[in-house]
Amino acid sequence: MTAKDQFDTDVIVVGAGPTGGTAALALATYGVRVHAVSKWNWLANTPRAHVVNQRAIEVFRDLGIEEEAQRKATPWELMGDTTFTTSLAGPEIARLRTWGTGEQRHGEYVKGSPCPLLDLPQTLMEPILVNHAAARGAQFSFNTEYVGHEQDDTGVTVTLRDRLSGTVTARRAKYLIGADGARSQVAQDIGLEIVGEHARAGQIYARFNADLSRYVAHRPAVLHYIMHPDVGFGEIGMGAIRAVRAWDQWMAGWGFDQTKGGPDLDQDRALERIRSMVGDPGLEAEIEWVSPWYVNEARATTYSKGRVYCGGDAVHRHPPSSGLGSNTCIQDAFNLAWKLAFVIKGYAGERLLESYTAERAPVGEQIVARANQSRFDYAPLREAFAAASDSEDPAADGLAKIRARTPEGAKARAALAEAIDLKNYEFNAQGVELNQRYDSEAVVPDAKAVEEVWHRDRQLYLQATTRPGAKIPHTWLVDEHGRCVSTLDVVGKGFLTLVTGLSGQAWVSAADDLALPFLRTVVVGERGHEDLYGSWLRLREIDEAGALLVRPDGYVAWRIVDAVHEQTTAAELLRNALAAVLATSHWARTPVPSAIDQTYLLDATDPNTEGAFL
Numbered sequence: 340m341t342a343k344d345q346f347d348t349d350v351i352v353v354g355a356g357p358t359g360g361t362a363a364l365a366l367a368t369y370g371v372r373v374h375a376v377s378k379w380n381w382l383a384n385t386p387r388a389h390v391v392n393q394r395a396i397e398v399f400r401d402l403g404i405e406e407e408a409q410r411k412a413t414p415w416e417l418m419g420d421t422t423f424t425t426s427l428a429g430p431e432i433a434r435l436r437t438w439g440t441g442e443q444r445h446g447e448y449v450k451g452s453p454c455p456l457l458d459l460p461q462t463l464m465e466p467i468l469v470n471h472a473a474a475r476g477a478q479f480s481f482n483t484e485y486v487g488h489e490q491d492d493t494g495v496t497v498t499l500r501d502r503l504s505g506t507v508t509a510r511r512a513k514y515l516i517g518a519d520g521a522r523s524q525v526a527q528d529i530g531l532e533i534v535g536e537h538a539r540a541g542q543i544y545a546r547f548n549a550d551l552s553r554y555v556a557h558r559p560a561v562l563h564y565i566m567h568p569d570v571g572f573g574e575i576g577m578g579a580i581r582a583v584r585a586w587d588q589w590m591a592g593w594g595f596d597q598t599k600g601g602p603d604l605d606q607d608r609a610l611e612r613i614r615s616m617v618g619d620p621g622l623e624a625e626i627e628w629v630s631p632w633y634v635n636e637a638r639a640t641t642y643s644k645g646r647v648y649c650g651g652d653a654v655h656r657h658p659p660s661s662g663l664g665s666n667t668c669i670q671d672a673f674n675l676a677w678k679l680a681f682v683i684k685g686y687a688g689e690r691l692l693e694s695y696t697a698e699r700a701p702v703g704e705q706i707v708a709r710a711n712q713s714r715f716d717y718a719p720l721r722e723a724f725a726a727a728s729d730s731e732d733p734a735a736d737g738l739a740k741i742r743a744r745t746p747e748g749a750k751a752r753a754a755l756a757e758a759i760d761l762k763n764y765e766f767n768a769q770g771v772e773l774n775q776r777y778d779s780e781a782v783v784p785d786a787k788a789v790e791e792v793w794h795r796d797r798q799l800y801l802q803a804t805t806r807p808g809a810k811i812p813h814t815w816l817v818d819e820h821g822r823c824v825s826t827l828d829v830v831g832k833g834f835l836t837l838v839t840g841l842s843g844q845a846w847v848s849a850a851d852d853l854a855l856p857f858l859r860t861v862v863v864g865e866r867g868h869e870d871l872y873g874s875w876l877r878l879r880e881i882d883e884a885g886a887l888l889v890r891p892d893g894y895v896a897w898r899i900v901d902a903v904h905e906q907t908t909a910a911e912l913l914r915n916a917l918a919a920v921l922a923t924s925h926w927a928r929t930p931v932p933s934a935i936d937q938t939y940l941l942d943a944t945d946p947n948t949e950g951a952f953l
Contacts, residue, residue: 353515
């Protein structure tokens with residue numbers, strides 16, 4: 340064996356944030372050796388991203404950390420009574436039920452997913468990811484800086500520097516993941532093309548502690564927008580107060596004019612603005628820090644080169660509007676991890692990894708555009724409330740405008756209502772979060788399906804479907820104990836899953852004959868997976884004796900709509916589907932080919948090894 344064929348680990352991950360932490364957790368969960376490094380002493384020391392949407396929580400659910408996330412987060416019911424006001428203590432302008440909490444949308448949110456939304460700052464999220472990854476075998480090295488790498492046809496040699504001792508070492512891995520943020524050195528080293536604009540606008544954020552419960556507890560929300568001249572600069576044109584912890588830890592933010600020099604980070608002046616935003620000139624507040632932040636509108640056109648893959652902020656850079664940042668980072672990692680695991684274990688050909696860019700780059704492009712558009716969409720709201728340009732008290736005059744008992748007042752109120760309704764595309768966009776459709780070689784199109792028709796606004800509303808490339812729809816089945824179990828719970832966990840019905844025994848026999856270690860079969864209707872509500876029948880879009888092949892990330896890879904009752908037919912169709920999805924000809928024959936790395940063949944039915952697939 341040559342040095343090229345000797346590996347210290349399977350995958351090195353640079354970065355331990357939402358992308359790196361999720362990648363390490365998923366890979367360790369799948370039984371892959373993974374070593375994550377971070378140049379920092381520990382994890383996030385500022386709250387950063389906080390809204391965790393349903394899809395990201397579904398990933399947490401699959402990886403077995405949803406319950407801990409819920410325990411540590413601000414719960415869904417306290418997230419969404421978002422106010423637009425002159426100050427927290429002052430007159431309100433409007434409210435919007437956000438994040439699916441309102442009566443008009445909440446039913447659709449709970450129908451579309453078994454998971455809630457949560458407000459989980461990165462300071463709380465990242466330790467959950469890292470602690471569970473470490474408990475499952477991932478190795479972490481902090482104070483360890485990525486210096487560079489060299490790759491060849493079998494692996495990647497990564498150079499690392501211990502920031503405490505200065506020691507430089509080389510580590511050999513089969514693959515490298517760059518999860519090192521918006522200034523990604525890994526992305527730069529492999530020459531990823533980044534298109535778009537950086538630092539197109541500037542913001543100042545102040546992290547402070549104060550008991551504001553008397554202003555917000557009766558209208559709980561994690562975001563309050565302040566329309567006041569002291570914080571009125573920029574395309575949003577208002578300040579924001581964000582709850583870090585209900586209701587005594589906060590962040591306040593406002594725009595600054597980059598053409599007039601650098602940001603004013605003076606804590607005394609920041610405290611003056613915070614008092615103005617709260618509407619309490621005597622507010623006792625402890626400011627922890629004041630920091631600038633810049634609005635980006637940039638993305639990578641491709642996410643990898645050779646054996647090096649980048650994800651998260653390394654490849655999509657955008658403002659926090661719409662709450663898409665960490666959620667997309669988590670999903671990048673989840674998409675990539677199962678593919679790496681399958682290739683490393685010998686289940687799939689290396690060409691499977693090409694589907695990572697094909698599937699995730701369009702999502703990155705979408706969310707960069709959406710997050711920036713959400714900032715632009717504040718313009719009608721500013722206009723509806725705007726006072727005359729020579730107003731000496733814009734807040735008071737704006738209130739007078741929208742409260743006037745005149746035809747002009749009625750027109751202003753109608754414009755305000757329309758402007759607030761537009762913000763649903765930022766705050767109630769379940770479709771943006773759950774309607775991703777993957778188009779890659781890891782998805783086999785349904786040759787009989789016509790082009791998908793969107794029956795409602797694609798950004799606002801989820802459209803559940805079993806079409807290949809879509810996430811398997813959620814609905815409730817009933818397990819052997821009489822408890823409800825989601826369709827999402829019976830797939831995933833590191834496996835490909837063949838889903839059929841009681842009359843689909845040809846598929847069951849075909850899968851049994853293949854006896855593949857990564858493929859399991861779910862028969863809806865059998866004990867443990869009973870469709871007692873009949874809801875799967877209405878959602879499945881296939882005959883009971885048809886079949887779905889669902890990937891470990893919960894996305895439908897292939898389906899047969901019509902009934903198949905002949906085992907030989909089912910076996911041929913299934914083998915061809917596996918070969919196409921996994922980019923290998925192995926599964927066109929049996930038994931299990933010798934190309935599989937036997938060290939990874941864990942028995943999923945053995946309680947002593949099931950932990951590898953939690």
